[in-house]
Amino acid sequence: MVRLLAWISRERESHPLLRPSALALVGAAALVGCGGAAKDGGRAVTVAPGRSVEIVGDEFSFDPKTLLVEPARAGGGASVQIRLKNQGALAHNLRVFEGGREVGGTPTFEGGTTRSTALSLKPGDYRFVCTVGNHAERGMVGELTVR
Numbered sequence: 001m002v003r004l005l006a007w008i009s010r011e012r013e014s015h016p017l018l019r020p021s022a023l024a025l026v027g028a029a030a031l032v033g034c035g036g037a038a039k040d041g042g043r044a045v046t047v048a049p050g051r052s053v054e055i056v057g058d059e060f061s062f063d064p065k066t067l068l069v070e071p072a073r074a075g076g077g078a079s080v081q082i083r084l085k086n087q088g089a090l091a092h093n094l095r096v097f098e099g100g101r102e103v104g105g106t107p108t109f110e111g112g113t114t115r116s117t118a119l120s121l122k123p124g125d126y127r128f129v130c131t132v133g134n135h136a137e138r139g140m141v142g143e144l145t146v147r
């Protein structure tokens with residue numbers, strides 16, 4: 001975690017405005033499975049293959065905080081669309097990291113709006129983070145696992 005935050009700080013210095021990533025506007029958005037409790041008390045959601053999931057961002061949290069993404073076939077990786085609904089007063093983003101490597105995410109955008117990102121992920125464990133300011137340290141972190 002400390003290493004990740006250090007990496008994010010470096011990344012911020014070199015790209016102060018965070019480059020915008022390609023946005024996928026997600027049409028049919030129906031979600032997704034059943035809630036449960038994550039280890040840390042946040043909500044956990046299971047995402048079926050090819051579906052999209054909405055995450056609400058606020059100061060300073062993500063809900064759900066844990067995503068379990070099911071691949072179309074075991075070990076096959078998964079496509080998932082994440083819609084970040086920024087319900088806060090501040091600008092936020094949602095970036096996805098595998099270890100220290102960023103694999104996708106939304107640009108930073110203002111409160112009261114929603115942006116989507118399309119991800120294609122191998123099986124593994126990922127972390128999603130708001131890289132604005134110290135938002136990650138203040139709680140804007142979550143975990144994503146592709147089975």
Ligand SMILES: [Cu+2]
Pocket residue numbers: 091092093130131132135140
């Ligand atoms: Cu934030």
